[in-house]
Amino acid sequence: MVDLHLHLDGSLNPGNMSHMAQMSGISLPTTDEKEIKKLLMVEPDCTNLSEYLEKFELPLRVLQTEACLRYAVYELLRDLHDEGLCYAEIRFAPQLHTARGMSQESAVREAIDGLRCGIEDFGVRAQLILCCMRGDKNHSDNLETIRVAERFLGQGVCAVDLAGNEAAYPTESFADIFDEARKRRIPVIIHAGEAAGPDSIRKALELGAVRIGHGIHAIEDEQLMHILRERNIFLEMCYSSNLQTRTVDKAEDYPIRQFIQEGIKVTVNTDNVTVSNTTLRREYHLLQKQFDMTEEALKQIALNGVDATFLPEEDKAVLRERINKEFASWIK
Ligand SMILES: [Zn+2]
Numbered sequence: 001m002v003d004l005h006l007h008l009d010g011s012l013n014p015g016n017m018s019h020m021a022q023m024s025g026i027s028l029p030t031t032d033e034k035e036i037k038k039l040l041m042v043e044p045d046c047t048n049l050s051e052y053l054e055k056f057e058l059p060l061r062v063l064q065t066e067a068c069l070r071y072a073v074y075e076l077l078r079d080l081h082d083e084g085l086c087y088a089e090i091r092f093a094p095q096l097h098t099a100r101g102m103s104q105e106s107a108v109r110e111a112i113d114g115l116r117c118g119i120e121d122f123g124v125r126a127q128l129i130l131c132c133m134r135g136d137k138n139h140s141d142n143l144e145t146i147r148v149a150e151r152f153l154g155q156g157v158c159a160v161d162l163a164g165n166e167a168a169y170p171t172e173s174f175a176d177i178f179d180e181a182r183k184r185r186i187p188v189i190i191h192a193g194e195a196a197g198p199d200s201i202r203k204a205l206e207l208g209a210v211r212i213g214h215g216i217h218a219i220e221d222e223q224l225m226h227i228l229r230e231r232n233i234f235l236e237m238c239y240s241s242n243l244q245t246r247t248v249d250k251a252e253d254y255p256i257r258q259f260i261q262e263g264i265k266v267t268v269n270t271d272n273v274t275v276s277n278t279t280l281r282r283e284y285h286l287l288q289k290q291f292d293m294t295e296e297a298l299k300q301i302a303l304n305g306v307d308a309t310f311l312p313e314e315d316k317a318v319l320r321e322r323i324n325k326e327f328a329s330w331i332k
Pocket residue numbers: 005007163191213271
């Protein structure tokens with residue numbers, strides 16, 4: 001089972017938070033694990049992406065030291081292994097970890113270190129996706145993210161992404177950043193069609209995105225659906241998160257069945273294990289229940305996930321074999 005859309009800062013284990021806060025010299029309002037979990041989770045009355053993103057403030061306050069970043073990635077791999085995942089692409093924005101003087105390059109180096117130790121100790125495979133951030137004062141930070149991604153590409157880093165407030169900062173404003181990524185042959189993913197409409201997804205494709213984070217609003221544009229199908233663009237769907245940010249109004253409006261019927265390759269992911277209070281297995285179960293999906297259909301989604309990974313073909317073959325063998329027992 002693979003998770004391709006998983007943010008590090010939104011997936012910190014609440015059980016590790018006190019320790020991480022201590023490592024960073026930050027005091028938390030409580031040491032009770034249940035209370036900490038509540039601080040990290042999105043409120044049930046969340047109405048949009050911007051409110052959802054507020055839940056990242058505390059994790060980001062903690063993740064400002066080398067040791068903490070390394071520890072967080074390592075511990076996430078432990079959690080993913082415990083949940084039966086065989087591969088994950090973990091994303092984070094190095095520019096959000098520089099508040100106490102750490103450089104983007106150091107942040108990525110430490111995250112890779114945590115990744116390598118986790119892979120060795122837990123056997124789950126993983127790579128990093130580096131997020132550029134939507135904003136209007138961080139152009140040079142985004143360029144630095146691209147530079148650092150090139151530096152570590154194939155050595156723990158597999159792609160770059162664009163994350164943040166899609167409604168406030170339109171995709172087209174980041175064209176020159178992703179020109180740089182393409183020039184350097186770094187694979188591009190973009191969060192689009194989550195808090196903005198189909199045009200944002202079209203723009204993301206123009207900027208070279210080979211996968212779209214969410215892409216839910218593509219459902220409103222028949223011609224765009226055709227393009228996604230023809231170009232074999234994978235959608236990284238994150239059901240619980242998409243409901244929490246009100247990407248769709250009601251669960252029954254979630255377009256996963258229509259995408260599949262139209263021949264668009266969908267994948268199922270968590271987005272943020274802690275903020276969305278979910279797990280990958282839970283996401284599959286929720287979709288199975290809501291849309292009456294067969295085990296075979298769900299397995300096909302897991303196999304789409306393998307096709308969408310940034311891994312060499314021989315590694316994909318190994319993952320496919322494992323999913324074919326283990327999916328039935330994993331999904332129970
Ligand atoms: Zn995301």
